[in-house]
Each structure stands twice: as structure tokens, then as C-alpha cells.
Amino acid sequence: MSKRVKRGDCVLLVVDVQEKLIGTIAERAEILENIRALVTTAETLDIPILMTEQEKLGDTIVELDRASLHFPKFRKLSFSCCEDRRFPGKLSELGRRTVIVCGIEAHICVLQTTLDLLERGYCVVVPKDATSSYAAVDRETAIERMSAAEATITTTEALIYELTERAGTEEFEKILEIVKKRRKTIAEMGSSDTATCG
Numbered sequence: 001m002s003k004r005v006k007r008g009d010c011v012l013l014v015v016d017v018q019e020k021l022i023g024t025i026a027e028r029a030e031i032l033e034n035i036r037a038l039v040t041t042a043e044t045l046d047i048p049i050l051m052t053e054q055e056k057l058g059d060t061i062v063e064l065d066r067a068s069l070h071f072p073k074f075r076k077l078s079f080s081c082c083e084d085r086r087f088p089g090k091l092s093e094l095g096r097r098t099v100i101v102c103g104i105e106a107h108i109c110v111l112q113t114t115l116d117l118l119e120r121g122y123c124v125v126v127p128k129d130a131t132s133s134y135a136a137v138d139r140e141t142a143i144e145r146m147s148a149a150e151a152t153i154t155t156t157e158a159l160i161y162e163l164t165e166r167a168g169t170e171e172f173e174k175i176l177e178i179v180k181k182r183r184k185t186i187a188e189m190g191s192s193d194t195a196t197c198g
């Protein structure tokens with residue numbers, strides 16, 4: 001997809017960010033911060049959010065679960081969200097054709113969902129710093145495969161600004177706070193890592 005991502009055509013899909021899974025994920029703190037920023041941005045810009053949970057892996061982590069109070073959450077056995085009997089109908093009901101996919105794991109549920117959405121004619125956008133796997137090689141290979149299948153690969157911050165579209169508005173001031181908080185948190189993670197290594 002070469003065209004710009006427009007908020008009025010978007011849905012944010014958060015895949016399986018669950019208590020029993022997040023602790024095993026590479027770069028989990030940064031990935032989680034980026035997913036938080038995307039969820040907060042979607043709420044600010046009135047972009048619908050859908051969430052999924054894989055059976056037996058616990059609840060969505062507390063930091064994100066508040067969003068599920070306002071938006072649908074689907075518990076599934078299939079790896080692809082599209083194989084859940086309720087999910088495709090809800091997505092179709094929203095009437096939007098661009099799906100932003102983030103979450104875990106990149107090479108399993110995120111990949112299979114992305115491929116199925118593309119096959120169904122949706123435009124899929126994957127912020128690569130908002131998805132991960134247990135092993136870096138699995139994440140990298142999944143990103144390559146999704147790109148080859150014609151998903152649009154981007155980053156969290158690039159996507160946030162693309163969805164916001166312009167500065168000088170009250171909405172932009174809210175988005176700017178999200179971006180600043182995200183940058184500060186990620187910078188502190190880096191400082192903490194450096195201090196630990198030293």
C-alpha cells in the first residue's frame with residue numbers, strides 16, 4: 001500500500017498482549033510502550049480498537065485492559081484473528097478497510113492475521129516496533145514476510161504523526177504529550193540498560 005494512512009479508514013487491532021505471554025517477549029518493555037502509545041493515540045483520534053486474547057494465556061495486561069472496557073475483545077483458539085467466528089463480522093461492521101496490527105507474537109498470530117487480512121482485501125499497516133516474538137530472528141523474518149505480502153511496514157511514531165495529520169490544534173497538543181511520554185519512557189529504558197551494563 002503506497003497511499004497515506006487515513007484515520008477515518010483505520011481500525012487498531014491489538015493482538016494477544018497477555019500476562020502469561022508478555023514476559024517471554026524480546027524487547028518487551030519498549031514494545032509495550034509503543035503499543036500503549038498506539039492505543040492512547042487511537043482513543044484520542046476516535047479510531048476503533050479491537051483486542052484479542054489467546055486461550056489459556058491469561059488476561060490482557062492491566063495497562064491495556066482499560067481500553068477493552070470501551071472496545072470489543074475476542075478470546076480465540078485460532079492463531080489468526082480472522083479464523084475466530086466473531087472477529088470478521090465485527091471488523092466488517094466497522095466499515096473501515098485499513099487495519100493497524102500490533103501485538104504478539106510477530107511470527108505467529110500477528111503474521112497469520114496480517115496474511116489473512118490482506119487476502120480478504122484489507123490494507124494492513126504493521127508498526128514494526130510494536131510487535132515482537134520470543135526470538136529476534138522470528139520477529140525479523142515475520143516483518144520481512146509481511147512486507148513481501150504487501151503489508152505496509154512503519155514505526156510507531158511515524159504512524160502516530162501520519163494519523164494526526166497536522167499541528168496547531170488541541171488534538172495535536174494531546175498527541176504531542178503521548179509522543180513526549182513515549183520518548184521519555186524509552187530513553188529511560190535505555191539509560192537503565194546502560195547503567196546495568198556498567
